[in-house]
Every structure is written in C-alpha cells, then in structure tokens.
Amino acid sequence: MMEVISVIIAALFTENFVLVKFLGICPFLGVSKKTETAIGMGMAVTFVMAIASACTWTVNHFLLERFSLEYLQTIVFILIIAGLVQFVEMFVKKTLPSLYSALGIYLPLITTNCAVLGVALLNVQNGYGFMLSIIYGTFAALGFSLAIVLFSGIREYIDENNVQESFRGFPIALVTAGLMAIAFTGFSGFSI
C-alpha cells in the first residue's frame, strides 16, 4: 500500500512529468491558452496514458522480455501507442459521441506525445507490475493535467495584463513555465 502511495506522490509532484521531467512540453505550451482546452487535453492524456501503460506493459512482459528483445522497446511502444490512439479514437467516435466531442480533437495530438512514450519506458525502467504501471500512468497524466491547468490559468491572467511588448506571447509563457518548474523543485526529496 505504501508503495502505491509513494508512486502516486512521485507521479503527481516530485517527478511531475512536465515540470520536473520535462516530458510533454509541446501540448503544455501549445494547448494552454485557455483553461477549458487545457482541461480537455488533460483528460485526453489521462485516458490515453492509462490505456497505453496497460498495453505496453503487457506486450513488454509477454513478448519482448520473453524473447529478450528489450532493445526494441522504443520502436514497439511507439507502434502500439500510435495504433492504440487511432483505434480508441474510432471506438469513442462510434460508441460515445459526447466523449468524442469533448476529447476528439485532442486525441490525434497525443499520438506522438513524448509523455505517453515516456510513461511506457519509465514503467519498464522502474520495474513496476501491471497494476502499478496503470496507477503510475494514470497519476503521471494527472500530474500533467495539474501542470497544464495551472499554467493555462496563469496564462489567461497574463493575457489580461500589460506585458512589455518584447515579452508578449510565448516569451512570457516560457518565463512562466520556468518559474513553475522552479516552484516544483520544492517537492524534490519529498517522499513517504
């Protein structure tokens, strides 16, 4: 039980994917102009990362490790994630139209998101079991959502303010992201 809690804390704060590990920076900067879209992106990433953790763990355990082909992890995981996201998109479009209209436009964006590949590889590196992999995947994605939603809130606030012209737009966003990352280093060394 303690292991699960410490994995959750690590995934959310001490090893936050965006602000500590610097994974998934592209959507973090690209889809964070409005809180509404940031929440949508966060939900889509959570959804995909949970499923991807389960699938990649299964393939890794029953296929790659068995034939000692661990060096193929990266390429096989990318293949699985890309195929999976496409499949999930079609499935959701047909069966859950309301969920599709909420997540639809974000799903294809995540196909090559390094955070998704990152979680698959980290699960293997850390030697997590099946359940722990899913938990780590889910909470790492929630950590991503936490970071992107906080960031979008700050960006909305900055947009209302009179920023120096040379800093307007992306420069001030990058400064903000840097400051947030520094703030998150406050969590480092924090463990149960």
Next chain:
Amino acid sequence: MSEILLPIAIVGGTGLLFGCLLAFASIIFKVTKDDRIEKIEQTLPGANCGACGYAGCSAYAAAIVEENAPLSCCSVGKDPVAKKIAAIMGKEAEKVEPKVARVLCAGTSGVAENKYEYYGIQDCVAEAKLAGGAKACPNGCLGLGSCVRACKFGAMSIVDGIARVDESKCTACGACLKICPKHIIVFVPLENKVWVPCSNTDRGPETNKYCKAGCIGCKICEKTCPVEAIKVINNHAVIDYEKCISCGLCADKCPKKLIHKSNA
C-alpha cells in the same frame, strides 16, 4: 540468423496486427455521415465567423441537414450561398436581406471631449472598465480598435479616433457588435441610406457640453418624417428601418447636420 528474424517477425507482426485491427475498426466503427453535410460545408465561405449562430461553418452545415436549421443564416455568403445550399437540400431558399454594421458615433477626436487621459492597455474593453472609458460621452466610441481586431474581413478601421465600417467589405457577421463594450455598433439594412451616427443618452444641454456631434433630442426629425419612422428614444434619434423610406428629409432638417445620408 534467429537474432535477426525474430525481431523482424515481432515488430512486423505487431505492425501487421495493428494495421489489420485499424482496417477492421474503420469498417466496424464507421460513422455514417450524410454527404450533403460535406457538400454544404464546401459551399459555405469557410470564414467560421459564427454569425449564423453556430460554432462554425461545419457546425452550421450539420445543423442544416440534421436539425432543419434555416438555409439563409449565412450573412457572409448572402443570397448566392443560400441558393446553392437550397439546391443541395432540394428546398426553396429564403431571401437574405443584406445588412451592414454601422458605428453609431460621430465623436471624432476634437469633436468629442475626454474626461480623462487614458494610458492603459490599448483595448476598448479594458478602457471601458475604467469609469466607462475616457470619452466624456457615456455612449461614445472609444476608438482603441477592439472591433478592428475582431473583424475577420478587414472592414473596420479607426479614422480620426472613432471606428468606421467599410460597407463594401462588411459581411454582417456581428463580431464587432459582440466585442464593442459600448454596444454602439448595430446592424442596418444595406439598402437603407439614412442613419443617425449617435447613441448618446444624456439630455441635450448636457450633450452639448462635451460633444459637437451629439444628438440633442430636439425632435425636429420626428416632426419632419412623413412616415413616422424616426423617433427620439433615450435622448437620441432612432430610425425604425421597417418604416423608413430613405427620403432623407430628416437629414436636411437636422439642426446639427448630424443625420447621415449617403448618396448611392
């Protein structure tokens, strides 16, 4: 040999498996979409301005086919587009009355006075939050161009400190109406040539103190109008465009030479 063949088989096999899975899924999970939606979408201008009341051109196209939405909501494409949509749907097109946006203010810099100097963010919405904006007139154009930035068709411009509409470019999408914090931009039928460029709500003597181009509500136009189309409401003249015949008599009689009569 097996060191090479096995990885090839595994990666190739996984790829093939996912390929087949996706191929099957695309058949099983195919969402049948009415091909009329796509046709209408191509007919629409693609400006995604939202003037029709839907989220964008594709949303409007879907609404026409699935929810029986009116065919003539597109104010950008106007009549030609409505006719094409009607042809696709096999229905009669309703007539689109061409409209144009007009800024009901003539208080150019020098004509209308300011009550304070504004140095904040160069945006009307921000300025309006500070005691209603710098203009002494409670309903004057602030002239910082929020509408210019909102316009997707380049029809708005700031001339002499107030917003002006280029009627040849205006598509009546309504983006400027929504953004204007003073609510002084309105839709007017394009055919109508007479309009009152003022929306001041203060009484005459008050208005005269800060604006040389303000309507003082003298009601001469009201008495002149042969069809009772112009009325003084809230201390400024308002034209009822359903009655107005564009004769221009009110414009000739206006003591402040305020009422606008374009010659076309």
